[in-house]
Amino acid sequence: NAGVTQTPKFRILKIGQSMTLQCTQDMNHNYMYWYRQDPGMGLKLIYYSVGAGITDKGEVPNGYNVSRSTTEDFPLRLELAAPSQTSVYFCASSFGGGGTYEQYFGPGTRLTVT
Amino acid sequence: GQNIDQPTEMTATEGAIVQINCTYQTSGFNGLFWYQQHAGEAPTFLSYNVLDGLEEKGRFSSFLSRSKGYSYLLLKELQMKDSASYLCAVWDGGATNKLIFGTGTLLAVQP
Numbered sequence: 001n002a003g004v005t006q007t008p009k010f011r012i013l014k015i016g017q018s019m020t021l022q023c024t025q026d027m028n029h030n031y032m033y034w035y036r037q038d039p040g041m042g043l044k045l046i047y048y049s050v051g052a053g054i055t056d057k058g059e060v061p062n063g064y065n066v067s068r069s070t071t072e073d074f075p076l077r078l079e080l081a082a083p084s085q086t087s088v089y090f091c092a093s094s095f096g097g098g099g100t101y102e103q104y105f106g107p108g109t110r111l112t113v114t
Numbered sequence: 115g116q117n118i119d120q121p122t123e124m125t126a127t128e129g130a131i132v133q134i135n136c137t138y139q140t141s142g143f144n145g146l147f148w149y150q151q152h153a154g155e156a157p158t159f160l161s162y163n164v165l166d167g168l169e170e171k172g173r174f175s176s177f178l179s180r181s182k183g184y185s186y187l188l189l190k191e192l193q194m195k196d197s198a199s200y201l202c203a204v205w206d207g208g209a210t211n212k213l214i215f216g217t218g219t220l221l222a223v224q225p
Contacts, residue, residue, distance in 0.1 A: 033213075042118070042201070042215035043157070058212065090156060099144025099164060099205030103213065105156035 023091030136202035
């Protein structure tokens with residue numbers, strides 16, 4: 001099992017460019033999440049999905065979009081990148097929702113917008 | 115509102131015991147998680163508490179008091195590899211029904 005994989009590991013974007021962060025999990029988990037982590041701040045939820053075809057906003061969704069066409073994949077789209085989107089992005093998955101199931105995290109994508 | 119408080123940094127000595135505290139205020143509560151995060155890496159799951167009391171897992175133990183909104187992570191026989199950030203996270207089953215993370219406690223283990 002590879003677990004949760006993310007690509008790319010690093011990326012530098014110019015202001016106004018767009019990109020897609022890829023996330024794939026091979027654990028057959030229903031729930032998937034996107035977080036961003038800024039220095040000195042806790043992980044903030046951007047979007048989440050409870051299954052293929054179902055997505056919902058988290059705490060900080062502005063400037064991002066997601067889709068979930070398969071159980072395995074949950075890409076995060078950044079449109080019109082802004083310096084405020086400079087962050088480390090983590091994808092995570094869990095078997096179920098609620099407070100019972102631990103989340104498994106991918107290695108992260110370090111994004112710089114200049 | 116939702117709030118999770120942890121100390122920002124702690125220092126401890128190899129072989130010693132350290133306790134990392136976490137207090138929380140959330141609209142609901144469906145469980146508390148501790149994650150370990152080494153610099154530049156992803157968080158990894160350490161422990162889970164949903165009922166009051168102590169959960170022990172090898173060198174790591176976690177305690178929960180729901181009435182006090184309080185948890186701690188206890189690390190025994192500290193090793194250099196335990197130098198990492200420790201994240202407290204609460205599943206808020208109320209308004210948000212999401213996992214809310216604290217800012218993390220950066221633990222430095224010294225020889």
